[in-house]
Amino acid sequence: MTILIDRDQVISSPALVPAGGGLAHGHAELTIGLINNMPDLALKATERQFMKLLQAAAGPRRIRFHCFSLPSVKRSPEARWHVESEYSELTELRHHKFDGLIVTGAEPVAPELDQEPYWRDLTELIDWAKVNTRSTIWSCLAAHAAVLHLDRIERRRLPAKCHGIFDCEAVTDDPLTRAAPAPLKVSHSRLNELAESDLAQAGYQVLTRSAKAGVDIFVRQYVSRFVFFQGHPEYDALSLQREYLRDIGRYLARERETYPHLPVSYFDAATEEKLNRFEKKAAHQRHPALTNELPALNLRADIAAGSAAAALFRNWLQYLGADARAPLLAR
Structure with a gap:
């Protein structure tokens, strides 16, 4: 092209x-x-x-x-x-x-x-x-x-x-x-x-x-x-978010063994708190359908x-x- x-x-x-x-x-x-x-x-x-x-x-x-x-x-x-x-x-x-x-x-x-x-x-x-x-x-x-x-x-x-x-x-x-x-x-x-x-x-x-x-x-x-x-x-702005969600999906589908870390200095504080709660839930309910329960994501302003x-x-x-x-x- x-x-x-x-x-x-x-x-x-x-x-x-x-x-x-x-x-x-x-x-x-x-x-x-x-x-x-x-x-x-x-x-x-x-x-x-x-x-x-x-x-x-x-x-x-x-x-x-x-x-x-x-x-x-x-x-x-x-x-x-x-x-x-x-x-x-x-x-x-x-x-x-x-x-x-x-x-x-x-x-x-x-x-x-x-x-x-x-x-x-x-x-x-x-x-x-x-x-x-x-x-x-x-x-x-x-x-x-x-x-x-x-x-x-x-x-x-x-x-x-x-x-x-x-x-x-x-x-x-x-x-x-x-x-x-x-x-x-x-x-x-x-x-x-x-x-x-x-x-x-x-x-x-x-x-x-x-x-x-x-x-x-x-x-x-x-x-x-x-x-x-x-x-x-x-x-x-959303590239790292797409990669992070991709890696969560791979974890839930058991295509990777470890849950991905939060991207550094990327999501705002409220979003990080919600994602940390979601990670704990994913550890106990590891299933691809859980991606439907991912919270709304907001990036830091800076x-x-x-x-x-x-x-x-x-x-x-x-x-x-x-x-x-x-x-x-x-x-």
């Missing part, structure tokens, strides 16, 4: 939009690919989140936004139909010039990253992006996979899922975080983490970190500037959904739009 994005309209077509056709108001045009490997239930939501972010951040630029997915990611029949009918084939990636890529994570199905069925496809993509883009964003599990492939840095299992909205502080001056709110409130949802000491020893530069969630954004310069997100700045992403993606597009004759170094 290719979306032609500018400030005033979004035009969708099922195939790659051909080059040409003039530039919007004389401004530069950027070509960006989304490699969307998110789980089936989040597939379409992820498309919408990134399209919304890019449209808001684009300013006068026009963006050709192409959707792909790794063919080796396991899909339900419905999700596979959506990818096959609406996305471009991954082989097309090498036939077009891309200024930037965004590569999402995928739901793990193997005990180790390098045993995932999509590992070979993903590592080939990493090697290609190093020299064929101006910058690539690696999100969450994709970030973990990239540093494992590039530098054999192993992620570490957390004692409990890192799930919630965390205050992240800039630890170095960088164009990517220029004019970003302080602190950046960023959604994290992961079972593993990368140690800052391992990243620093391998030559990565940490840009933002959280006292509670650890490393947030880090970068590495190749021919392409690689940007790594341990979190999910693109998440909308989660600032999207504010961090707005600044990050505006700065990223500015970097991509810089004069192509300039060195591919952070400005």
